[in-house]
Amino acid sequence: PANPFRWRRVLLKVSGEALRGDGLQNIDPQVTMSIAREVAAITRLGLEVAIVVGGGNFFRGAHWAGASGLDRAAADQIGMMATVMNAIFLQASMESVGVPTRVQTAFRIAEVAEPYIRRRAIRHLEKGRVVIFGAGTGNPFFTTDTAAALRAAEIGAEVVLKATNVDGVYDSDPKKNKKAVLLEHVSYREVAIKGLSVMDITAITLCQENRIPVVVFNLSKAGNISKALSGARIGTLIDG
Numbered sequence: 001p002a003n004p005f006r007w008r009r010v011l012l013k014v015s016g017e018a019l020r021g022d023g024l025q026n027i028d029p030q031v032t033m034s035i036a037r038e039v040a041a042i043t044r045l046g047l048e049v050a051i052v053v054g055g056g057n058f059f060r061g062a063h064w065a066g067a068s069g070l071d072r073a074a075a076d077q078i079g080m081m082a083t084v085m086n087a088i089f090l091q092a093s094m095e096s097v098g099v100p101t102r103v104q105t106a107f108r109i110a111e112v113a114e115p116y117i118r119r120r121a122i123r124h125l126e127k128g129r130v131v132i133f134g135a136g137t138g139n140p141f142f143t144t145d146t147a148a149a150l151r152a153a154e155i156g157a158e159v160v161l162k163a164t165n166v167d168g169v170y171d172s173d174p175k176k177n178k179k180a181v182l183l184e185h186v187s188y189r190e191v192a193i194k195g196l197s198v199m200d201i202t203a204i205t206l207c208q209e210n211r212i213p214v215v216v217f218n219l220s221k222a223g224n225i226s227k228a229l230s231g232a233r234i235g236t237l238i239d240g
């Protein structure tokens with residue numbers, strides 16, 4: 001079908017923390033189902049959607065490094081495996097609402113998911129399948145935000161849509177400063193210089209170098225994913 005949206009192909013970044021919702025469990029099925037339903041509706045209208053999922057709801061390498069002799073590289077491997085658990089869960093949610101979905105991992109877990117193969121990922125997208133990228137970049141010392149920027153560049157996504165628990169980028173920390181102002185638009189440079197904590201600098205730099213805009217928006221409000229995917233004005237736009 002003809003795609004009525006602003007974008008043709010998007011990369012949606014979902015943090016692990018967002019999957020936790022308000023619940024005590026690592027994953028709140030209500031959150032994964034609402035993501036699934038909104039993504040399903042939009043892909044049916046012709047938008048190509050790839051997803052990079054984080055793992056912070058289970059494990060963050062930096063937090064655990066040092067514990068019981070765990071070095072950072074090993075801790076990050078556990079973190080990357082956490083993202084695979086989220087990817088499998090999200091895939092199940094997507095398929096329960098009828099959207100064919102493939103998981104591709106940055107390192108091999110052959111019995112569970114496909115290995116990441118760029119051309120194959122693109123082919124899946126062209127066929128209307130959602131592709132979920134697990135295991136981050138496959139390398140320790142990186143983040144899933146950087147994986148999102150990297151995969152977006154590789155598959156030719158026109159935008160990175162970063163789903164978070166806040167409405168967007170603020171001029172100061174809204175948790176500390178009640179007068180913090182939500183910015184509608186901010187440049188890559190400002191994010192880096194002002195140290196606005198939205199995305200790590202590696203991820204921002206990759207997006208800047210490849211001219212991929214980033215939209216930061218709040219996932220926890222119903223309908224927001226559909227808005228972000230369809231290209232409506234929402235949250236904060238980061239670009240040139």
Ligand code: UDP
Pocket residue numbers: 014015016017053054055056057059060061062075076077078079080081082083135136137138139140141142143144145147
């Ligand atoms: N990680 C990694 N390399 C990557 C991506 C992730 O080593 O390319 C590890 C790292 O330990 C990180 C964890 O996986 O803490 C979970 O990813 P992230 O913290 O980015 O998840 P999110 O904050 O989005 O939930």
